[in-house]
Structure formats: structure tokens, C-alpha cells
Amino acid sequence: MVLEMNGIRKSFGSLEVLKNISMQVDSGEVVSIIGPSGSGKSTLLRCATFLETIDSGEIFYTDKPAVTTNEAGKAVYVKAAELNKLKQKFGLVFQQFNLFPHYSVLKNIVDAPLHVEKRPKDEVYAEAMELLKKMDLENRAKAYPCQLSGGQQQRVAIARALAMKPDILFFDEPTSALDPELTGEVLKVIRRLAEEKMTMVVVTHEMPFARAVSNRVIFMDQGVIVEQGDPELVFGAPQQERTKQFLRNYQQ
Amino acid sequence: MSLYTMLSTMADGMLKTCAIFFLTVLFSMPLGMIVMLLRRSKIKPVQWIVKIYIAVMRGTPLMLQLLAWYFGPYYLFGWSIRGYRFTAIILGFTMNYAAYFAEIYRGGIESIPNGQYEAAEVLGYSKIQTFFKIILPQVIKTILPSVTNEVITLVKDTSLAFALAYSEVFALAKQIAASQTSFTPYVVAGVFYFIANYVVAFVMERIEKAFNYYK
Numbered sequence: 330m331v332l333e334m335n336g337i338r339k340s341f342g343s344l345e346v347l348k349n350i351s352m353q354v355d356s357g358e359v360v361s362i363i364g365p366s367g368s369g370k371s372t373l374l375r376c377a378t379f380l381e382t383i384d385s386g387e388i389f390y391t392d393k394p395a396v397t398t399n400e401a402g403k404a405v406y407v408k409a410a411e412l413n414k415l416k417q418k419f420g421l422v423f424q425q426f427n428l429f430p431h432y433s434v435l436k437n438i439v440d441a442p443l444h445v446e447k448r449p450k451d452e453v454y455a456e457a458m459e460l461l462k463k464m465d466l467e468n469r470a471k472a473y474p475c476q477l478s479g480g481q482q483q484r485v486a487i488a489r490a491l492a493m494k495p496d497i498l499f500f501d502e503p504t505s506a507l508d509p510e511l512t513g514e515v516l517k518v519i520r521r522l523a524e525e526k527m528t529m530v531v532v533t534h535e536m537p538f539a540r541a542v543s544n545r546v547i548f549m550d551q552g553v554i555v556e557q558g559d560p561e562l563v564f565g566a567p568q569q570e571r572t573k574q575f576l577r578n579y580q581q
Numbered sequence: 582m583s584l585y586t587m588l589s590t591m592a593d594g595m596l597k598t599c600a601i602f603f604l605t606v607l608f609s610m611p612l613g614m615i616v617m618l619l620r621r622s623k624i625k626p627v628q629w630i631v632k633i634y635i636a637v638m639r640g641t642p643l644m645l646q647l648l649a650w651y652f653g654p655y656y657l658f659g660w661s662i663r664g665y666r667f668t669a670i671i672l673g674f675t676m677n678y679a680a681y682f683a684e685i686y687r688g689g690i691e692s693i694p695n696g697q698y699e700a701a702e703v704l705g706y707s708k709i710q711t712f713f714k715i716i717l718p719q720v721i722k723t724i725l726p727s728v729t730n731e732v733i734t735l736v737k738d739t740s741l742a743f744a745l746a747y748s749e750v751f752a753l754a755k756q757i758a759a760s761q762t763s764f765t766p767y768v769v770a771g772v773f774y775f776i777a778n779y780v781v782a783f784v785m786e787r788i789e790k791a792f793n794y795y796k
Contacts, residue, residue, distance in 0.1 A: 378703055379702075380699055380702065380703070413705060416703065416705050417705060419703075420703070421703045423696060423699070423700065425694075425696050427694075427696035427697060427700035428700075429697070429701075429715055430719065430795050430796065431718045431719055431722070431795050440714070441704040441706065444706075444710065444714070445704060445705040445706055445710070446705070473794065473795040473796075474795070475795050475796040489704070490703075493704065493705070
């Protein structure tokens, strides 16, 4: 198991956005999370990547605890040093790309492996060029993010995350900030990663993509997992009324 | 008085003006950074104190502040202020400009989107790395135009030191103009300030250009 989340609860003030969510992701699995805005799917991803702290519940990466719950029912995070080690296990691709604008494409990719992981220079640069090739961007290595299209920027962001060699890669609505024309090139890259058995969790509104690429689909609404399973079943024969309604609205 | 003697007398004042300018820049820019950090402190009383400090520095005339820095110690504590003039001037200018720089820095820091911090955090950058490698270079680029403005204002504000009878270029110009009944010293002073600011603008433009490789 790459990721295990048990009984996650998270409130913003009096608003409970995650109500006892559990999710496991196996190695090589591609999980899509769908649902209406405000359903808590992005918050779930932000909790998994420690950008938000959970109120209670447990999080494990490759069976190593990151968060446990004490007797009082409060979440307890492991020590900062321990948590930083666990951070190396995942990567996150943002909706808004969040590339570093003052770094070239290549520097965006190599900087963290060089200065956070302190890996050898030759190796890091060679791998970065390899990644850029994979993203069809090898001729844009020297460009700056502002010179790239949104789709290109997002592919650089994916390369930047992959350069850290994560065990699992999270995508937070990776195509929502893109023109419809540009979503295809990003989805193609994610699809290729799925073929290579990269473990991924994708929060998305691209239903046909979720159906085609994922091994499992999770439908969330109002902070709970309403339904999950094989994409053909969730999309083809949803069991819950709420799921049917959501998919019906989506198709209109 | 020949133009040559006038210029050579005023040259000493120009040096003194430059001294005020450079020392103020040297002290107020880093101090502004500290003020900005305290202004953003999570400890409320610290925030309040800094807010009051900034309000006073921005809300009262710099000339009045200079007088307060110079004469304050005597009137408040009865201390001798002999030989203290230049220190009081640098203190006054530094404390005043640090407040302005702090607000410029704060604007710059707050303009950086949260996503930059989050991307750095997920990639494992430490807090210090995030600030110096990711945030600060972007902040410098955004605040450069405001800093240029502030530095140009400082060049002209140095003339306020005449209020403490410090013989910088403006005070000298006034003196000579009065004793020689001539307008020329003012013209010389004006040309001096203009050239100084031309140099400042030129240098800052160069620095801005160096940051132009990205948007």
C-alpha cells in the first residue's frame, strides 16, 4: 500500500469539509476523485500532502505513519524531520501549475533534486533532460515559464514533480486552468504515466478521461465518499442516487 | 567670490550630502526588512508597536523628527548633545526611511501568490530556502520601482539636515547665497541634486533590466 488514509476529519471553523474519509491506494493504481465543487476532494488531496492539517484520522505512506490519532481523538503528526522524509514519497501537481517564474524550465526541474535531496549534478541534469523529452519539451529547457503555454507549463510542473522520484503523484484538477484545446496534451502525459504504472491520484472534472485511465473512481459529495469502484461501474451503472444525479447533470 | 571658490566650498557640502544618503540607504534598507518581519509577527503586541512606529514615522514631518532626535535627549534626559549632530541626522533619516521601506517590502511579500510557498513546501524546500531562493528574488523584482521612487526622494530629503544646521550642500548654498547676495549657489545645488538623481535612476533602471528576463 503506497497511501493509506483512515477516518480523516477536517473542519474549517464550524464547516466540516471531510467527514470520516478513508482511502487506500495500492502501488501502480490510478485513482480518480470526482464530485461537485465544495465536495472536499481538493481538501482531501491537500490533507494527504500535508498542506492542510487534519483534525483526526491516520495517514500512512508505504506503511510508515505520518499522522496518528491519540486517545482524545486528536490527530498527532510525527516529528518535522520524520514528516520531511515522508514528503519525499509524494509529488503534487497544482491546478495553477505554480512553477517558479524566475527559474528556467530546466532549473525548475533540477533545483529541488540538487538542493533539497542533494543528489549529484550530472545525474540530476541527465534525468531532467530525459523527463523533458518525455513531456515533448526538450527544446524548451532554457525557456522561462512566462514564455510557455498553460499546457506546456503544466507538463513542466509534472516533470518537476517526477524529478523527485515520488512513490505516488497527486494531481489537483490539473487541466481546470487550461483552455479546452490544451487539456488534451496534459491528459496524454498523465495517460502515458498510467501506462508506465505510476501510482496516481487525480482530482478531476474530465469524466471521459477518468473513465478511460483510472483503475478506480471515487465520487465525493459534501465531505463523504458516496460511491467508489471500477470506473465502468461508477460511470456505467452508479448505485447511489446522488451519483446518478451528478453524472446526469454533468452530461447535460 | 569666484565660481571656483564657490564650487570648492560647496564640494564639501556635497560630500556630506552623499554621506547622509549612503549611510541612510545602508542602514534603513536592512532595518526596514526587520521592521517588516516584526510587522508581520504573529505576536499581537509586537504588531501594534510596529504599526504605531510606522504611523508616527509616516504621519509627522521628517524635519520635526530630525529636531526630536537631536534635541530630544537634552530636553528629556538633560544629556549633552555636543558632537551628536551627525549621529542624530543618520538616526532620524534611518528610522524614517526604514518605516517606508518596511511597507514597500510588505507589499512585495504579500503580492507573492500562496501557490509559490505550497509548491516549495511539497518539493521539500526548508523555510529558509523557500524565502531566499523562491520568494525574495520575486519580491525584489516587484518592489524595484517603488524602491527607486523612495531612493530618489531620499536624495532630495537629505536637504532637511539643514534644520540641524548641518552644512550639507543645501545649507551651504543658503549660507553662500545670503552672504554673496547671489542666486548661483542655489543653481549649483539644484544641478547637484539633479545629477545625483539621474545617476540613481540610471543605476536602478539597470537593476530593473537585469530582472526583466521573466515576467
